[in-house]
Amino acid sequence: MxxxxxxxxxxxxxxxxxxxxxxxxxxxxxxxxxxxxxxxxxxxxxxxxxxxxxxxxxxxxxxxxxxxxxxxxxxxxxxxxxxxxxxxxxxxxxxxxxxxxxxxxxxxxxxxxxxxxxxxxxxxxxxxxxxxxxxxxxxxxxxxxxxxxxxxxxxxxxxxxxxxxxxxxxxxxxxxxxxxxxxxxxIWISARHRVIYWALGIGLALGTIFAVVAPEYDILLAGVVGGTAAWWGERALRRREAAR
Amino acid sequence: MSFDGLWPYIYIAIAGWLATDLWRWAGVVAGNRIDERSEVLNWVRAVATALVAAVIAKLIVFPTGTLEASPLWLRLGAVAFGGLCFFIGGRFRQIAGIAAAIAFLAAGLALLGV
Structure with a gap:
C-alpha cells in the first residue's frame, strides 16, 4: 500500500x-x-x-x-x-x-x-x-x-x-x-475492570429501590449513589490487596 | 396537544433535543479534562454503569406496554434463565443468553395467555 x-x-x-x-x-x-x-x-x-x-x-x-x-x-x-x-x-x-x-x-x-x-x-x-x-x-x-x-x-x-x-x-x-x-x-462482556461488575449489581438493586421510593429522580440517584458506593468499595478492597 | 403546524417541532427541539444534548456537551467538557488513567475516570465509569443498570432494572421490574400485565416472577425468571445460559454459553454466550431469556418470556406469556 x-x-x-x-x-x-x-x-x-x-x-x-x-x-x-x-x-x-x-x-x-x-x-x-x-x-x-x-x-x-x-x-x-x-x-x-x-x-x-x-x-x-x-x-x-x-x-x-x-x-x-x-x-x-x-x-x-x-x-x-x-x-x-x-x-x-x-x-x-x-x-x-x-x-x-x-x-x-x-x-x-x-x-x-x-x-x-x-x-x-x-x-x-x-x-x-x-x-x-x-x-x-x-x-x-x-x-x-x-x-x-x-x-x-x-x-x-x-x-x-x-x-x-x-x-x-x-x-x-x-x-x-x-x-x-x-x-x-x-455490560458484563465489555467490563474490563472489577468496579464495573460492582456498579452493575448495585445499580440494578438501587434502580429498583429508588423507582419505588423516589420515582422522579430514581435513575439519577441510583447512578450517583450506586456508582459512588461501587467505586469506593472497590477502591478500598484494591488498597487492602495492594497493602498485603 | 395538537400535532399540527410548526409547534410540535419547536417542542421536540427544545424539550427533547436541547434537554438531552446539553448533557452530552457537558460530558465532552468534563471528559476532556479527565486523564485516562485517573481515579476520577474510574468513578465516572462506575456512575455511568450504575445509571445504565438502573435503566435496565426499571425496564425489567416496571415495564410499560404489554409487559405491564405480565407477572414479575416471569420477567425475573426469564432474566435468571438467560443468565444461566449466558454463563454456560461459552463462545456464543451473548446470543445464548439473550435467546434463552426471550424464549422463556415468550413461553411464559403464551402459557399465561397474556
Missing part, C-alpha cells in the same frame, strides 16, 4: 464503524425502534415528528418521556424538565467515553458533534469495541457507527410506522424485553 497510513486510516475506520450496523447490538436496537414506532403509531404522533425526534433526541428513554409529555399536553417547560432529568446520565456516559476515543489532537468541536450520537447502545458498543481500534482512528470509528445507526433508525421508523400498529402482544412484549437483556449481557 502506497497511501500514507494517516490519510488512509480515517475513512477506513469510519467505514469499519459503519459496518457495526450489522452487529448484534445494532440489530437489537433496530428491533427496539420497531417497538417505539408501534408505540408512537398507537399514540397517533405523526410519523414526520417521530422521525424528527429520532434524529434530534436519539436516546430512546428520553423520547419515550417526550412522547408521554406531548400526549398529556404538558407545558414545554415541564417536558424539558422531565426529559433533561432522564438525560443527565448522558454526561457521565460521554465523560467516560471521551478519554477512550480522543487523542491529543482531536478538536473539541468534533467531539461536541460526535457526542450527539451517544446513547446507551452506541455507548456500550463503543466501550467494548474501541479498544481494538488504534487511538488515531477511534473518533472516526465511533462517528461511522453512531451516524449510520442514527440515520438507519430514522429511516426504519418511517418505513415501519404504518405497518406495526397491529402487533400481537407476545411480539411487542418480547421486543420490549430484548433491550434490557441485551444491555445486561453487553
Amino acid at each position: 502506497t497511501a500514507p497510513p494517516e490519510s488512509q486510516s480515517q475513512s477506513h475506520w469510519f467505514l469499519l464503524g459503519m459496518r457495526g450496523i450489522f452487529s448484534l447490538p445494532a440489530i437489537i436496537l433496530m428491533l427496539s425502534f420497531v417497538g417505539f414506532a408501534a408505540f408512537t403509531a398507537e399514540a397517533k404522533v405523526p410519523v414526520e415528528q417521530v422521525m424528527f425526534m429520532t434524529g434530534m433526541v436519539w436516546a430512546l428513554p428520553a423520547k419515550v418521556i417526550l412522547v408521554g409529555s406531548m400526549l398529556s399536553g404538558a407545558h414545554i417547560a415541564t417536558a424539558f424538565l422531565a426529559v433533561t432529568l432522564s438525560s443527565v446520565r448522558m454526561m457521565p456516559m460521554v465523560a467516560a467515553l471521551i478519554p477512550e476515543i480522543r487523542d491529543r489532537r482531536t478538536p473539541t468541536w468534533l467531539l461536541l458533534i460526535v457526542s450527539h450520537f451517544v446513547a446507551i447502545t452506541a455507548w456500550v458498543f463503543a466501550m467494548e469495541k474501541v479498544r481494538d481500534v488504534p487511538r488515531g482512528g477511534r473518533v472516526a470509528f465511533f462517528a461511522g457507527f453512531g451516524v449510520t445507526l442514527t440515520l438507519t433508525n430514522i429511516v426504519l421508523v418511517g418505513l415501519v410506522y404504518g405497518a406495526v400498529s397491529e402487533f400481537p402482544p407476545i411480539v411487542s412484549g418480547c421486543l420490549f424485553f430484548l433491550t434490557p437483556v441485551y444491555f445486561l449481557t453487553s
Whole structure:
C-alpha cells in the first residue's frame, strides 16, 4: 500500500464503524425502534415528528418521556424538565467515553458533534469495541457507527410506522424485553475492570429501590449513589490487596 | 396537544433535543479534562454503569406496554434463565443468553395467555 497510513486510516475506520450496523447490538436496537414506532403509531404522533425526534433526541428513554409529555399536553417547560432529568446520565456516559476515543489532537468541536450520537447502545458498543481500534482512528470509528445507526433508525421508523400498529402482544412484549437483556449481557462482556461488575449489581438493586421510593429522580440517584458506593468499595478492597 | 403546524417541532427541539444534548456537551467538557488513567475516570465509569443498570432494572421490574400485565416472577425468571445460559454459553454466550431469556418470556406469556 502506497497511501500514507494517516490519510488512509480515517475513512477506513469510519467505514469499519459503519459496518457495526450489522452487529448484534445494532440489530437489537433496530428491533427496539420497531417497538417505539408501534408505540408512537398507537399514540397517533405523526410519523414526520417521530422521525424528527429520532434524529434530534436519539436516546430512546428520553423520547419515550417526550412522547408521554406531548400526549398529556404538558407545558414545554415541564417536558424539558422531565426529559433533561432522564438525560443527565448522558454526561457521565460521554465523560467516560471521551478519554477512550480522543487523542491529543482531536478538536473539541468534533467531539461536541460526535457526542450527539451517544446513547446507551452506541455507548456500550463503543466501550467494548474501541479498544481494538488504534487511538488515531477511534473518533472516526465511533462517528461511522453512531451516524449510520442514527440515520438507519430514522429511516426504519418511517418505513415501519404504518405497518406495526397491529402487533400481537407476545411480539411487542418480547421486543420490549430484548433491550434490557441485551444491555445486561453487553455490560458484563465489555467490563474490563472489577468496579464495573460492582456498579452493575448495585445499580440494578438501587434502580429498583429508588423507582419505588423516589420515582422522579430514581435513575439519577441510583447512578450517583450506586456508582459512588461501587467505586469506593472497590477502591478500598484494591488498597487492602495492594497493602498485603 | 395538537400535532399540527410548526409547534410540535419547536417542542421536540427544545424539550427533547436541547434537554438531552446539553448533557452530552457537558460530558465532552468534563471528559476532556479527565486523564485516562485517573481515579476520577474510574468513578465516572462506575456512575455511568450504575445509571445504565438502573435503566435496565426499571425496564425489567416496571415495564410499560404489554409487559405491564405480565407477572414479575416471569420477567425475573426469564432474566435468571438467560443468565444461566449466558454463563454456560461459552463462545456464543451473548446470543445464548439473550435467546434463552426471550424464549422463556415468550413461553411464559403464551402459557399465561397474556
